[in-house]
Amino acid sequence: MAAHLVSTTINGDAVEFACPADESLLSALRNRLGLSGAKEGCGTGDCGACSVTLDGRLVCSCLVLGVEANGRKITTIEGMAENGVLHPLQENFIEYAALQCGICTPGFLIAAKVLLERNPNPTETEIRYALAGNLCRCTGYDKIVRAVQASARELRQIEKRKGRKKKGKKS
Amino acid sequence: MGNDPSYTNQKFKVIGSRVKRPDGIDKVTGRAKYGADHNAPGQLVGLFLRSPHAHARIKKISTARAEKLSGVKAIITCDDLPDLTNGDTEARDILENCMARGRALYDGHAIAAVAAIDEKTAKKALQLIKVTYEALPHVTDVDDALKPDAPVLHDYIYTTGVEPKPKTPSNLCNVSEFGHGDIEAGFAEADVIVEKSYKTEQVHQGYIEPHACVASVSPDGTGELWVTTQGHFSFRSVCANLLGMDVAKLKVTASEIGGGFGGKTHVWTEPVALALSRKANRPVKVVMTREEVFRASGPASSTSIDVKIGAKNDGTITAAFAALRYQGGAFPGIWAMLGAMTSFACYNLANVKALGYDVVVNRPKVAAYRAPSAPMAAFAVESTMDLLAKKLRMKPLDFRIKNAAKEGTRASYGPVYGPIGIGPTLEAVKKHPHMRARLKKNQGRGMACGFWFNFGGQTCTDLNIATDGSVTLTVGTIDVGGSRASLSLIAAEELGIPYEQVRAHIGDTGSLGHNDMTDGSRGTFSSGMATIFAARQAVEVMRARAATMWDIPVEDVVWESGQAKATGKKHRKLKALSLADIAAASPNTGGPIAGHNESVPDNAGVSFASHICDVEVDPETGATRVIRYTVIQDAGKAIHPTYVEGQFQGGAAQGIGWALNEEYIYGDDGRLQNPGFLDYRIPVCSDLPFIDTQILEIPNPHHPYGVRGVGETSIVPPLAAIGNALSNAMGVRMDHVPMSPPRILKALAQLDG
Amino acid sequence: MEIEASTIRQLLMVLVEQYPRMQGHLDEGVAIAVEGEIYRDNWDRVIPPGSEVFLIPRIQGG
Numbered sequence A: 001m002a003a004h005l006v007s008t009t010i011n012g013d014a015v016e017f018a019c020p021a022d023e024s025l026l027s028a029l030r031n032r033l034g035l036s037g038a039k040e041g042c043g044t045g046d047c048g049a050c051s052v053t054l055d056g057r058l059v060c061s062c063l064v065l066g067v068e069a070n071g072r073k074i075t076t077i078e079g080m081a082e083n084g085v086l087h088p089l090q091e092n093f094i095e096y097a098a099l100q101c102g103i104c105t106p107g108f109l110i111a112a113k114v115l116l117e118r119n120p121n122p123t124e125t126e127i128r129y130a131l132a133g134n135l136c137r138c139t140g141y142d143k144i145v146r147a148v149q150a151s152a153r154e155l156r157q158i159e160k161r162k163g164r165k166k167k168g169k170k171s
Numbered sequence B: 001m002g003n004d005p006s007y008t009n010q011k012f013k014v015i016g017s018r019v020k021r022p023d024g025i026d027k028v029t030g031r032a033k034y035g036a037d038h039n040a041p042g043q044l045v046g047l048f049l050r051s052p053h054a055h056a057r058i059k060k061i062s063t064a065r066a067e068k069l070s071g072v073k074a075i076i077t078c079d080d081l082p083d084l085t086n087g088d089t090e091a092r093d094i095l096e097n098c099m100a101r102g103r104a105l106y107d108g109h110a111i112a113a114v115a116a117i118d119e120k121t122a123k124k125a126l127q128l129i130k131v132t133y134e135a136l137p138h139v140t141d142v143d144d145a146l147k148p149d150a151p152v153l154h155d156y157i158y159t160t161g162v163e164p165k166p167k168t169p170s171n172l173c174n175v176s177e178f179g180h181g182d183i184e185a186g187f188a189e190a191d192v193i194v195e196k197s198y199k200t201e202q203v204h205q206g207y208i209e210p211h212a213c214v215a216s217v218s219p220d221g222t223g224e225l226w227v228t229t230q231g232h233f234s235f236r237s238v239c240a241n242l243l244g245m246d247v248a249k250l251k252v253t254a255s256e257i258g259g260g261f262g263g264k265t266h267v268w269t270e271p272v273a274l275a276l277s278r279k280a281n282r283p284v285k286v287v288m289t290r291e292e293v294f295r296a297s298g299p300a301s302s303t304s305i306d307v308k309i310g311a312k313n314d315g316t317i318t319a320a321f322a323a324l325r326y327q328g329g330a331f332p333g334i335w336a337m338l339g340a341m342t343s344f345a346c347y348n349l350a351n352v353k354a355l356g357y358d359v360v361v362n363r364p365k366v367a368a369y370r371a372p373s374a375p376m377a378a379f380a381v382e383s384t385m386d387l388l389a390k391k392l393r394m395k396p397l398d399f400r401i402k403n404a405a406k407e408g409t410r411a412s413y414g415p416v417y418g419p420i421g422i423g424p425t426l427e428a429v430k431k432h433p434h435m436r437a438r439l440k441k442n443q444g445r446g447m448a449c450g451f452w453f454n455f456g457g458q459t460c461t462d463l464n465i466a467t468d469g470s471v472t473l474t475v476g477t478i479d480v481g482g483s484r485a486s487l488s489l490i491a492a493e494e495l496g497i498p499y500e501q502v503r504a505h506i507g508d509t510g511s512l513g514h515n516d517m518t519d520g521s522r523g524t525f526s527s528g529m530a531t532i533f534a535a536r537q538a539v540e541v542m543r544a545r546a547a548t549m550w551d552i553p554v555e556d557v558v559w560e561s562g563q564a565k566a567t568g569k570k571h572r573k574l575k576a577l578s579l580a581d582i583a584a585a586s587p588n589t590g591g592p593i594a595g596h597n598e599s600v601p602d603n604a605g606v607s608f609a610s611h612i613c614d615v616e617v618d619p620e621t622g623a624t625r626v627i628r629y630t631v632i633q634d635a636g637k638a639i640h641p642t643y644v645e646g647q648f649q650g651g652a653a654q655g656i657g658w659a660l661n662e663e664y665i666y667g668d669d670g671r672l673q674n675p676g677f678l679d680y681r682i683p684v685c686s687d688l689p690f691i692d693t694q695i696l697e698i699p700n701p702h703h704p705y706g707v708r709g710v711g712e713t714s715i716v717p718p719l720a721a722i723g724n725a726l727s728n729a730m731g732v733r734m735d736h737v738p739m740s741p742p743r744i745l746k747a748l749a750q751l752d753g
Numbered sequence C: 001m002e003i004e005a006s007t008i009r010q011l012l013m014v015l016v017e018q019y020p021r022m023q024g025h026l027d028e029g030v031a032i033a034v035e036g037e038i039y040r041d042n043w044d045r046v047i048p049p050g051s052e053v054f055l056i057p058r059i060q061g062g
Helices: A025-032 A088-095 A105-118 A124-130 A142-170 B024-029 B064-068 B089-098 B119-128 B183-189 B232-243 B270-280 B290-296 B335-342 B374-391 B396-403 B422-431 B483-495 B523-550 B579-589 B641-660 B718-730 B741-752 C008-018 C022-028
Strands: A003-010 A013-020 A051-054 A057-060 A073-075 B044-050 B056-062 B072-076 B110-116 B130-135 B172-180 B192-200 B212-217 B223-227 B250-254 B284-287 B303-311 B317-327 B352-359 B443-452 B459-465 B471-475 B502-506 B557-560 B563-566 B593-599 B607-617 B624-634 B691-696 C030-034 C037-039 C053-057
Touching: A013 A025, A025 A051, A051 A105, A057 A105, A088 A105, A088 A142, A088 B024, A105 A124, A105 A142, A105 B024, A124 A142, A142 B641, B044 B119, B044 B270, B044 B290, B056 B110, B064 B072, B064 B119, B072 B119, B072 B270, B089 B232, B089 B270, B110 B119, B110 B270, B172 B335, B183 B303, B183 B317, B192 B374, B212 B270, B223 B232, B223 B270, B232 B250, B232 B270, B270 B284, B303 B335, B303 B374, B317 B335, B317 B374, B335 B352, B335 B374, B374 B396, B374 B443, B374 B641, B374 B718, B396 B422, B396 B443, B422 B443, B422 B607, B422 B624, B422 B691, B443 B718, B459 B523, B459 B579, B471 B483, B471 B523, B483 B502, B483 B523, B483 B641, B523 B557, B523 B563, B523 B579, B523 B593, B579 B593, B607 B718, B624 B641, B624 B718, B641 B691, B641 B718, B718 B741, C008 C022, C008 C030, C008 C053, C022 C030, C022 C053
Parallel strands: A003 A073, B044 B284, B223 B250, B317 B352, B471 B502, B624 B691
Antiparallel strands: A003 A013, A051 A057, A051 A073, B044 B110, B056 B130, B072 B110, B172 B352, B192 B303, B212 B223, B212 B284, B303 B317, B443 B607, B459 B471, B459 B593, B557 B563, B607 B624, C030 C037, C030 C053
16 A cells, blocks of 8 residues: 655644555554654554544544544644643642553543643543543542642633733733 | 561651652653553564464464565464473463464464564465364353363363372362361351352453563574563563573563553563564564453453351351352463462451362463452452341441451461451441441442452662762562652662652663562562662661771761761761762772662561442443442551552452453353453443542561552452442342343342342 | 471471472472461571461462
8 A cells, every 4th residue: 555645733843754544643653753652552442542632632543544634733642741841730640640550641641631621620520521531440540530630720720820910911 | 777677667757758750750741661662673563363263273374375475574383482391381381372382272372473574564474374273162161161071171181189189181270278177067056157159250450551572582592572561580581481592691671561460470472572583583573452462361260159158146257168160261270279268368267168179261371460369259258248247137347347357367378367457447447437428229338358468579679879879779670550659768768868869760680680570569568678678788888988988987887867977976076978978979988889689578468458339220220330439458558658549549440340340251152252442341430439548557567667568459359349239229139240230130130020 | 297497498398308299389389378477489587486387389469
């Protein structure tokens, strides 16, 4: 099968790669682009370890074709910390011990970030259902949910401060 | 001081604090390298051809067409893996499990393997390999395998542990017996006796990271293996032995591990990956698919268990008996024996007998799964305990308290206990507010106890102090859940320096002596003990160096709060030297400062837990939800309490999945029907509540800090705790795990009928 | 049975002397329980006088 040239944006950078039409985005990320933060836990979309966003939408990259990335924007775990500063979710996953082995962590972080962007103040139940597509076998999810709750609180405070600053500037 | 492991009840500065783990940032940024994240220059892709039959004679394997395919660099069958095991039956079984030898023994058994330039070529090559099978009768159920007309898997298995020695082979490998007293007399004394049989289905550890490795063997006979494992030293020995390599010439580097729970204590594809590399003369990467993980790694046993317990009207147990049948897959195991040993370990029994029947069936070779074999036995025993309590009109908790083992009790598996935590966990249950919370309609509360031995084992640890005063701690036990943080805390405590000044690493097999695996809840216990002794040795070196720097006798130097101090009036002008001061001077005082320890810290302290569980059952669908869960367990001493809680919660969640959902489903054809996470459903976030924990600290007398192993016990009580809660919610006694909706509906229908 | 031995190693040596068939079990791997604690490899463990010692099969964990 001939390879297709794919032009895409990954974590804000313009990237080009060539891949056959039947290759998954996960495989392209891991094996062609050196972005091995997304993991293959099942290859069938059941475990969420390969979660990335495609134009802001949460997807299992094992169920997306590499060629589908053409002209789209992808974010992976490698793009979550900005300028060397960890995202509050990343900080809190460490602080709350929301990871033990850590293999599911990149997927959980991506899924949790998408949740908090859409719903800055989720209930415990909303968090649990939003993360139900990601499997963790080590933690029993307890500390993951607590880390997401803490991050939501922090992010809301950051937004509040930003809001106040904006108001301050206007007056 | 020195290498005395006795508990000293010392006051701690940093032990018990909830510091951030050193590998945290790598794991939240995607930088941590797991098994499948490593690549070697020029590596090939290795894939396996697996048996579609539960049991078949392999008449012919024709690889000629596949070999001719462009891009195929090596093909391996059992012919490429000569039997070098020299009478070691355990090694021979491992070899045969890694690659079938004349017979396929289960659905998924490896038949051949290919290394090719890419996945596509390797897949094509697998299709070109022609295998001629002659299907043989198979058996997958543990009880069926013991029937007289069952197909016999191996002609060399003659049941051991029975008299007279059988004259014909069978699927019953061994019968083990544990206990003491006279159970017949004990049952004769009983006012009430309950007898019941139970079944539990096969489950998988379900680690999210599939097995993965990169193997590289050079023409000079040296090799390297990058692999996700719970024990890289053990993998090295096993692989080297099977392949006829010198152990020291194979370097094994452990990747970060994406979950193991016992399943990564055994080799599956690794020896074959090395053989492929040796034949192709190039590195070979092998990554199992999820389907392969389910079909061809090592799940836990399915079981069939009979329990009989008798008691007097005052609640004193007079006799207890269990017959436990566990299948070990296609090869002999010790799983029923472990079940028999653990079954009654929580109780103080005058007359007790447990018989373990280890059975082979046409299923994958069973591996350890967190407190292996204990959860099934606990399900049967703890369910029966509740039934008996009900007959005695006693509260199940009080019945357990009355019969709980304590210091001086003879354990059902033989020895006499030292200070143990079963009584205190039960008392903590009694005091816990969870026990007084109101329940609604269709809800019920249950509790159950669990036991696990905990192991120590061979350990080798290095501690090196850099000239700037920072400390490198190199250990040989895999970090499965944060042990690098706990071990750094221990080094910091001993040296009197901040936690942040210590960096812990997992050394490869070239950098340390042999370390046993991270199994048996031994990681923080064993490497922790070795770290204490290594640090104390380094302190002795630093005392001597300080003496050199001051030019005074070493006897005049003491070590306090991370500083060398000169004692006595004549030295009072000498200002204390910090670890950093001594380290900075080390090039001129004798060179690098280090501490080492090689030891066998056995005695990881037996561990007990009591769990409380509330469930709600939907009578329409039979679906059960755990709505509240509390784990109370003895940790001896929690080095890093957050990670101890994490172990409690994780084990409980695995037990909940086992209790309610998880199950290997085999068809009549002996093939596994649900080898994927969609149909083998492990608990997801929305299935579970927060899991409350209470850490008890009853010091282990055989560890300077009192540490006990903590990793495994929490998976033991949930099956029974949920079964007991279900019984209290709906009035049905579930005797078959998983207690899935169809089974619950059936039980409810029988209740109505 | 009663055996004179001060360490696990001595105990095992005496056992094999008296019961040569024990060697097979030792080769398969044993663990030794002294005062309730299980020892797999630490054969230097001192056995206090009057202790009860149990030989059990070498077991593995997860």
